[in-house]
Amino acid sequence: MIVVEKMGKPGVAIVSGRFESDAVASSRAFGMPDLQWVVVPHIYRNLDPETCRTQTEDAIDDIIASLTSSIDARQQAEQTDTRRYEGEDRHDAIMRMNQEFINEDLGDGLLLHPPTAESVAEMLTGTNLPPDHEVCDMPPGFGVATIEKIAINAVMAGAKPEHLPVVIAGVKALSKLGGQGGKSLLMSTSPQAPLLIVNGPVTKSLGFNPGSALGPGRDNQVNTIVGRAFALCFRNIGHWYFNKMDMDTIGTSRKFIQCIAENEDASPWDGFHVDQGFKASESTVSVFVTDGELDVQDQGNHTAEGLLKNLAYGSTFGTMSLQSPRGGQERLILMPPDVARPVGTQGFSKQAAKEFIHKHSRGSVGKLMQYMPLEGEARVHDHWKWLENLTEEQLLQITVPIMNDPDDCYILVVGADRAKTAVFPSGPAPVTEGIDQYMA
């Protein structure tokens, strides 16, 4: 509608009740706070046709008014640089700050460190860039990501100055993801969430854990804190607030974002950052967007082909898009050393392993397409219309590759000893950003 309004034509959007706060946030993010919308009670997608008609009839007066009445400018909250809290002592003041930040949804639900002028100044010593330097506009809400705002959120997460360049690089990488930083995916009702993975010397110098990297606790302190700093930037700079610009139906614990490291010492191959065009001696962070997670167990394979076939079969879960001729998915594979080592030593390059997995990851089209009926849905691409004439039995017998291309499979060696691989549906393609350029 904003495109239409920019052309000088009145527009109005019909939105369901749960999405009104999304409409408010999106209209601000995309540059038209006075955009008009009309609210109906229910999401149309799963309503019967008669209810679709009747709830529209109930809204028609509002639709007409939005198109024919003059528009009053909506009030916008003023931005302030600082906030003040009085308490009986420092602890009490910090708790009051935390309560207000939680009430305004500026945190992740856990205790926040107070971003005082002193702590922010100390954080800024971690980078060579000035506080007012604009790194990017951070999606999905396109907040202006200055070094200072990133530092403030890093302080709140409990990060140290030496962590700041990783956070800055992560913020920058996110803004480069396909489709305006993966804007639509990040705002989706599905639980897409970023996962950050670092490579290069910084993994050891900062103490990232490349072993059992995704859990809580002492060993993952750096993984957790840096991931949390990025996540707070995502909220308060990217405006990725739940029920405003993050419309998850159920949500996911993956939104407590973590920043893990590739286990380069245990890998038979080059690090992922080398695949992405960086030198092995450079430090990088890669941002993946994941949409689920599956533990693929292996109980006894010891040949490369046996291990990879099991992994390929384990990667066939999920659904297939019918919205384009290439309906395949991407897979992020966190491969533990006990799988990577035999695969590599038995002659598979990383590319050969990806090609093998691609070849053997095939799923029944009948199962993969169940999520969306073929009729009454304009989003089904003409390429798939031939499926309409097949019986369910025929559909179940046809298999298609889960991934369109071997390069839609991303292999990183992560984990402790034991052949249990983590497979994530992922996409759009990850972005890797150098860290060294942001260091003090």
Next chain:
Amino acid sequence: MHLLEVSNPVAIQRGVLNAISASNRPATLDDKTVGLIWSGTHGGDIALKRAGEMLQERFENVKVNFYTGGNYTTPPAIVPQAGEECDVVIGATAD
């Protein structure tokens, strides 16, 4: 008593810095062309078509154009097309 002063972590949005106003509205929809933009999701087409019917019932000489690119999300090309060809536009995401 202890006074704690902290920095605001919230960044201003580029869209707020570069905000534009809504366009002027006509007094009536008589003799207007109404564009209906469907994003392709279930039910949105039914809702939009019913809205178009009701506008034709309530106003004189209303023409209705229905647009869909047949794919999600609304393909950019049909949005400016609707803006070019219509006087007002109604959209529905169905989500």
